[in-house]
Amino acid sequence: MSTFLQQLFNALALGGVYALVALGLTLVYGVMRVPNFAHGGLYMLGAYLSYAVLTGLGWGYVPALIISAIGVALLAAFMERVIFYPMRNAPHVHPMIAAIGVLFFLEAAVQLVWGPDFKQITEPVPGIVNVGGVIITWQRLLVIGASVVVMLGLNYFLKRTMTGATIEAMSQNREGARLVGVNTNRVGMMTFAISGALAAAAATLIAPIISVSPSMGEVMNLKVFAIIILGGMGSVPGAIVGAFLLALAEVFGGYYISLDFSDVIGFAMLVLVLALKPQGLFKRGT
Amino acid sequence: MLGNAGTKSAGAGRFKLGTWGWVAVFVLAALVPLFGPSGYLLDIGVNIMIYAMLAYGMNVLLGYTGQLPLAHAGFFGIGAYTVGILTLKAGWSFWLAWPAAVALCAVLGLLLGLVAFRTKGDAFSIFTLGVGVIIMLVINKWDALTGGNEGLNGINPPAGLEVLSKGVGLKLSAGFYYLALIALILTVLAVARARGSVFGRSLIAIRGGEDLARSAGIDVFTHKLRAMMLSTAIAGFAGGVYAVYVGFLGSASAGPAMTFTVLLYLLAGGLGTLAGPLIGPALLYTLTQSLKGLQDYQYIVFGPLLVLLIMFAPQGLAGLWMKAQARRELAAVTGKKGAERA
Numbered sequence: 071m072s073t074f075l076q077q078l079f080n081a082l083a084l085g086g087v088y089a090l091v092a093l094g095l096t097l098v099y100g101v102m103r104v105p106n107f108a109h110g111g112l113y114m115l116g117a118y119l120s121y122a123v124l125t126g127l128g129w130g131y132v133p134a135l136i137i138s139a140i141g142v143a144l145l146a147a148f149m150e151r152v153i154f155y156p157m158r159n160a161p162h163v164h165p166m167i168a169a170i171g172v173l174f175f176l177e178a179a180v181q182l183v184w185g186p187d188f189k190q191i192t193e194p195v196p197g198i199v200n201v202g203g204v205i206i207t208w209q210r211l212l213v214i215g216a217s218v219v220v221m222l223g224l225n226y227f228l229k230r231t232m233t234g235a236t237i238e239a240m241s242q243n244r245e246g247a248r249l250v251g252v253n254t255n256r257v258g259m260m261t262f263a264i265s266g267a268l269a270a271a272a273a274t275l276i277a278p279i280i281s282v283s284p285s286m287g288e289v290m291n292l293k294v295f296a297i298i299i300l301g302g303m304g305s306v307p308g309a310i311v312g313a314f315l316l317a318l319a320e321v322f323g324g325y326y327i328s329l330d331f332s333d334v335i336g337f338a339m340l341v342l343v344l345a346l347k348p349q350g351l352f353k354r355g356t
Numbered sequence: 357m358l359g360n361a362g363t364k365s366a367g368a369g370r371f372k373l374g375t376w377g378w379v380a381v382f383v384l385a386a387l388v389p390l391f392g393p394s395g396y397l398l399d400i401g402v403n404i405m406i407y408a409m410l411a412y413g414m415n416v417l418l419g420y421t422g423q424l425p426l427a428h429a430g431f432f433g434i435g436a437y438t439v440g441i442l443t444l445k446a447g448w449s450f451w452l453a454w455p456a457a458v459a460l461c462a463v464l465g466l467l468l469g470l471v472a473f474r475t476k477g478d479a480f481s482i483f484t485l486g487v488g489v490i491i492m493l494v495i496n497k498w499d500a501l502t503g504g505n506e507g508l509n510g511i512n513p514p515a516g517l518e519v520l521s522k523g524v525g526l527k528l529s530a531g532f533y534y535l536a537l538i539a540l541i542l543t544v545l546a547v548a549r550a551r552g553s554v555f556g557r558s559l560i561a562i563r564g565g566e567d568l569a570r571s572a573g574i575d576v577f578t579h580k581l582r583a584m585m586l587s588t589a590i591a592g593f594a595g596g597v598y599a600v601y602v603g604f605l606g607s608a609s610a611g612p613a614m615t616f617t618v619l620l621y622l623l624a625g626g627l628g629t630l631a632g633p634l635i636g637p638a639l640l641y642t643l644t645q646s647l648k649g650l651q652d653y654q655y656i657v658f659g660p661l662l663v664l665l666i667m668f669a670p671q672g673l674a675g676l677w678m679k680a681q682a683r684r685e686l687a688a689v690t691g692k693k694g695a696e697r698a
Contacts, residue, residue: 099478103478105478105481105482153663153667156667157666157667160666160670161422161670162477162478163418163422163424163481164666164667164670166424166478166481167424167619167623167662167666168662168663168666168667170616170619170662171620171658171659171660171661171662171663171666172659172663173659174616174655174658174659174662175655175656175659175660175663176659177655178653178654178655178656178659179656181653182653182656288612292485292486292489292612295482295485295486296482296486299475299479299482299483299486303478303479333489333493334490334493334494334497337486337487337489337490337493338490340483340486341471341483341486341487341490344471344474344475344479344483345471345474348474348475348479
């Protein structure tokens with residue numbers, strides 16, 4: 071039983087990180103209809119920026135998280151302006167290919183600056199807590215807590231503020247949003263910035279648990295894409311549910327079936343779901 | 357045949373080498389080994405031809421049908437590993453294993469298509485990307501069959517190739533060069549033939565708009581399936597050549613990075629053209645080799661290049677050439693009219 075709880079807890083922490091990364095991707099897809107393959111690159115860059123602030127400047131974990139989130143948000147907004155906004159009327163395959171180019175560039179650039187070796191970020195709060203035989207690291211608790219806070223904040227922003235409502239409006243109906251006076255230009259840029267900040271925050275949260283490397287974005291990229299297809303592309307609740315489903319499948323599949331194939335299990339689940347429900351589990355439009 | 361393929365469909369293939377142009381290109385390519393070039397030069401040639409075959413396969417789906425398949429390298433890997441496993445572990449001759457690999461890739465392509473084409477557009481690409489990763493991971497983890505991380509070592513050259521090459525006074529490397537060249541010619545013939553047929557024109561119609569194609573009586577799903585099978589079969593065909601040429605297989609050759617490289621080459625050459633899939637690899641692969649020092653960081657250059665290409669010249673070099681030619685023809689026509697008026 072305690073093994074089960076232990077695994078469940080690990081899955082929750084992993085799911086929280088997946089959810090943060092997937093939320094940004096699904097928001098961008100909803101608003102801009104761009105499957106942003108560079109998203110994994112932004113996530114990876116977020117981890118490196120935090121690493122740089124922590125080791126280079128010697129500042130604390132929280133300032134590192136904030137600076138890296140702002141830095142990646144600015145870069146994402148810049149990307150939207152320079153690449154995706156001019157391509158908004160191109161065939162849908164084109165922005166996707168451009169995003170792949172950006173991903174390549176980010177990976178090569180990070181490798182050039184920081185080298186191909188693994189980097190380690192130390193845990194801000196080391197140690198473990200023992201709750202009835204279940205051993206929990208503070209870092210995993212922090213990941214779960216922070217991701218829940220960020221998700222609640224995002225929900226408040228989307229549902230309760232005017233700016234957030236414009237994002238929802240545009241993802242429901244682009245022309246309609248423009249007709250009622252939403253500045254669709256600004257919304258696109260803002261959505262990209264938010265997705266970048268979420269990715270950087272997620273990367274900084276998980277970085278002390280895993281190692282930081284230039285290729286860490288590739289795997290994450292594939293997983294979050296699997297998640298948003300699973301949840302229905304553009305759907306916010308779908309992304310959250312998909313994230314936790316994938317994390318549960320990976321952790322328990324890895325534990326009870328085979329650790330070697332834990333990465334395959336997630337994709338196998340995706341193939342299965344799509345074969346049965348091509349639209350994903352949740353239809354878009356919230 | 358090749359030239360006709362272009363002319364029949366008006367406007368679709370202005371970049372025509374014409375039948376004689378293609379014959380000239382291939383005859384010139386066939387003459388190269390006779391001048392006793394260095395092994396390095398021949399190696400570049402064989403690699404270009406393997407990449408070109410892959411690009412032709414991808415072009416069938418992306419260039420003609422308008423679907424971006426991201427499992428392409430997976431099928432390249434399946435083709436290569438099928439040849440490797442059948443020759444090494446089952447003792448088959450390469451000449452039997454190669455067609456078997458192509459057939460397997462076509463069947464697997466059909467199976468993938470049956471599921472993947474239930475999704476459309478972006479979801480299709482992402483879905484196939486997932487499948488591509490599964491293929492790579494399975495190859496990487498299935499130690500008993502594929503050698504896992506260690507890879508497959510010591511795949512022999514095709515039976516008779518060495519004897520044949522020595523017999524006409526050439527090195528084995530030249531023999532491989534001719535094997536790849538013949539495979540490439542067969543690929544170009546097959547693609548040109550498909551493109552010129554009713555099937556090919558139906559694919560172009562699907563690219564233009566699925567609903568419109570359907571209303572014109574085209575069975576969209578079946579045509580997409582066939583395009584997928586042709587595309588994966590060509591990938592497997594290229595994989596077979598790669599397996600015997602390199603003699604060593606690792607799972608990385610089946611991964612998304614390989615797919616993206618082929619995509620870059622194809623875009624640079626020209627989407628939806630017959631010459632593009634050859635021009636792109638020829639230029640970019642040579643460029644990569646000459647920037648050897650940059651190897652690890654080549655994507656600092658190629659990443660932005662991919663972005664710029666897709667933003668400003670999505671039809672690639674062949675497309676730019678076509679545009680220039682169209683402008684010249686227009687100038688010629690309007691110039692003539694002007695002269696008549698005067």
